[in-house]
Amino acid sequence: MKVGSMRYLAGEGVKNIWFNRLMSLASVGVLVACMVIIGLAMLISENVNKAIGKLEQQNVVMVYMKDYNWALYSDKNTEEQPQTEETTSAEETPEQPDQNGIVSSDYKIHSEEEAKAFCDRIAKLDNVVSVEYVSSNDGLETVKKSMLDGQEEYFSFLNDEYGNPLSCAAKVTMEDMAQFNKTIQEIEKFEEVDTIQSQGDLAEKISSIKRGITVAGLWIIAILILIALIIVSNTIRVTMYNRKLEISIMKAVGATDSFIRIPFMVEGMLIGVISALVSEGLLYFCYRVATETICTTLGTNDIVRYGDMVWILLAIFLGIGIFAGFLGSFIIIGKYLRKEGSEFSAI
């Protein structure tokens, strides 16, 4: 198609909007409402995801290892001990138990180096972001600080008289809470593992909240895109009926279907673009007011900034607007050209 023709057709599309301005304005209004709701849904979803991300980071798993302390305090180990002695005695000279009656084969982690090496093995698992070695002494200090704050003297017996009952541990942080159980199962397979302390319920809840938000968001977006499509289609349909005479003349003199379609598609897409720009501005204003109020009320600053989302929102709005405008007009005018296009009959 020639450049002159394209210019002419684009001009006709712009003219359509002006001649049909009330309907165009109504369409822009409804499209803006749809886009602002989509934008808000996305911003809310981002904020919830950010909050969940923080929760996820705090949802660490403590993997306690079978070290000397474990052998010392584990009832199970005490029961199993005679059997171990029996099996080893047949093959080699039995190791002499220490003052607590424990031999090295009673436990799996014999040194800090072994514990750290085990941490490295856990770190290699999928979905594991980081693993931090926590010695039994550090573990006890943490417990004291978090649970016994200000009452240390009452619990000094833990070190002095009875020793430290905690085993050394690996502090594991996971990436995706949806794979929480699977990762736990993999960690449990290591023979060095005694117990795993985790908040499995919380992980499941976080994971289901995330899933719920994603699904709800997608539904909202899909429904609103459909509404946008219907609105643009109706506007184009009105324009088309207003220009029925011109279409019939165009067809009669030999204009191609695509030539007839272009002004309507330009009109539809332009309505989409105008709506996208207005939505972006309106959403920016609304979000700013809302976040300022929320931040002041809750005393937090931990909210997704509009600036971080501005381009992606604009791209999405333009995408929805242009897509709805293009498809809406394409379908409506195509239907008309195929079935109702009348060149010779009285209009």
Added chain:
Amino acid sequence: MDNMIQTAEAPAIEFVGVSKTYPTGTNALEDVNIRINNGEFVFIVGKSGAGKSTFMKLIMREEKANTGRITVNGFELTSMHRSQIPKLRRTMGIVFQDFRLIPTMNVFDNVAFAMRVVGASGREVRREVTRALAKVGLGDKARSMPLELSGGEQQRVGLARALVNSPKLVIADEPTGNVDPNMSYEIVSLLTEINRRGTTVLMVTHDHNLVRDFQQRVIMLQDGRIVADNPGGDDQ
């Protein structure tokens, strides 16, 4: 070009055993056989419901025949793909009974519209529209709006629009139906003049006086059949 018959003697319009029945069951045309040569002027007459409109719609390929073969300006219409229809229509000009002028455009733009939609350049549009308006005697009315013109003048604008793309065939559907008798003669005189320059003209009319006075070939339709085909202007 697809569907085009390339022979020197190809007629402007040829119907061979053409029948058309609408989905409602109405038999609009039945076994129509006709040949209209290039450069002919033909009146199509008949009462309402005789099949005149269907005949025109088949020529424009607005409707498709159920049986038979139709050739127009070298295009074989019965097997023609939909995408070829614009090419066929660019070989013909159409004059409507109700003028079909766009009220928001002036005379010049109404005529230019027919050229713009087939992708003509601005220069061509200016040259050809001026010529077409001069041909129908409306050179001085280019900036007037359609509603400022009389019925006869409006129909002449319609005629200029039909001629502006230099068609091989002009189809006029009762072009004198909405104008006074004097203007009717003027319109048909213009069509005759166009025909004299080599354009085939096909005109549907109810006006027996015009048919008698202009002494051209007359095809009479009745109940979907051709009941008379007189070469010399007798429509009885």
